[in-house]
Amino acid sequence: MKKLVLSVAMATLACGAFAQKANLSKAKNALYEPADLIAAKNAIEPALTNAETKDLAETHYLAGQVYFKTVEQEDKNKMLQQPVNQALMNECVVKAIDEYLVAYDLDQKPNEKGKIKPKYQKEIERNLKSLSSKLIEVGYAAYQEKDYKSTVSIWGKYIDLPKVNSQLFGEIAKDSMYNDYRFYTINAAMLDDSQVDKGIEMMEEFKTSGHKDAETAAQWLYQTYAEKKKDDAKAVRTLKECAKIFPNSNYFTGNLINYYIKNNKANEAIAYLDDAIAQNPKDAQYYIVKGNTLVDLKKYDDAIATYNKVISDVDSKNAEAYQGLGIVYVSKASDLQAEADNIPLSQKAKYNAKKKEAKDMFQKAKEPLEKSRQINPNNKITLNLLQSVYMTLNMGAEAQEVKKAIDAIKD
Secondary structure: OHHHHHHHHHHHHHHHHHHHHHHHHHHHHHOOOOOOHHHHHHHHHHHOOOOOOOOOHHHHHHHHHHHHHHHHHHHHHHHOOOOOOHHHHHHHHHHHHHHHHHHHHHHOOOOOOOOOOOOOHHHHHHHHHHHHHHHHHHHHHHHHOOOHHHHHHHHHHHHHHHHHOHHHHHHHHHOOOHHHHHHHHHHHHHOOHHHHHHHHHHHHHHOOOOOOOHHHHHHHHHHHHHHHOOOHHHHHHHHHHHHHHOOOOOHHHHHHHHHHHHOOOHHHHHHHHHHHHHHOOOOHHHHHHHHHHHHHOOOHHHHHHHHHHHHHHHOOOOHHHHHHHHHHHHHHHHHHHHHHHOOOOOOHHHHHHHHHHHHHHHHHHHHHHHHHHHHOOOOHHHHHHHHHHHHHOOOHHHHHHHHHHHHHOOO
16 A cells, blocks of 8 residues: 555656646747747746756746747837737846846756756847846836836846846946936835835945935935934934045035034034044035034134134135134124113113124124135125125125125026
8 A cells, every 4th residue: 555655646746747847848839939928928937936847947948938028029019009018028027037047047057967068048148138128128118107116126127137147247337327227226216115225225335336426316315214214323324424425515514413413412513523624634624514513503713713724724715714704703793783682771881882892793704704705706695694794884885786796696
């Protein structure tokens, strides 16, 4: 009885293996013109997971052929202005690439004699080249349909090809449009909440790419951590990293300082800027941001010293430093005026003294603002401050001239 049971089991296994290998023949026959792609698909897909056939190059090659010819059929429908199943085309482009890549690797393995004799290599290479271009096309179609999840999947496949097989797809990474598509894929991911994690992964890599849109992606990365993920630690880390990657941008340093101030961490803000200045003593921007922060904290004397440091040691023609000095004196004048307004009318002498102090501060603001204007004539912040100072100092003609200059600037 045991022998009988064993014999039945062996026969069953043999029949299963035969059936799966028969499926390869069915799929192959169904691909002959006129191809029956549904029959070919039904025959080959079970063989992809069967133990007897899943490790054969032929199995995955035939699967690649089925999906590739499905893409060709949909292309033909489009050309003939017949209905196109775009979702099927999207799916089959990706599946064809996946199956061809598996077949390609299996086809490179030594045979029983230890020799490598690829059978499908040339055709696979030719079809993969066609399919890699097709990824761009179908990804764009998905984007136009606002199917951002499919866009990320399809263009993400294109982006990953050089990593999967540099021998076959190394040229893709050298293409001038490669990094553009990395950015477009990030953009699509940001438009679909289900793709946020994928977007973060891509932005973390892209921020150091040197691409013209790398800074924009880095800004999105910070915003995603701060607003969607509510992860302050990663948001702050991103701001610190990107302030170094993009030293000419005010965005990252500015937002970092704003974060510190908003969270009552003014000392950390100043400490960060002092460290940045120590590492970049000739970078005027860090001094400017520090000065602006000190103004916000009403530490006016420290702000004046910081702006003067720029002018004396870093850049004697830095318009922002002169503007900063003007802002300090205008801010001090405004504070003094507020103090004067709170003095009782019965204390007229004290009131007049305080108003004179305020006017003296406006007088001090005049020279640095004029200097800033000489260096950068079209800065509206400087011009508006200067107009206000002139009016306060009863310099009507000068104020009118500045107003004309402001009106002449096109937004």
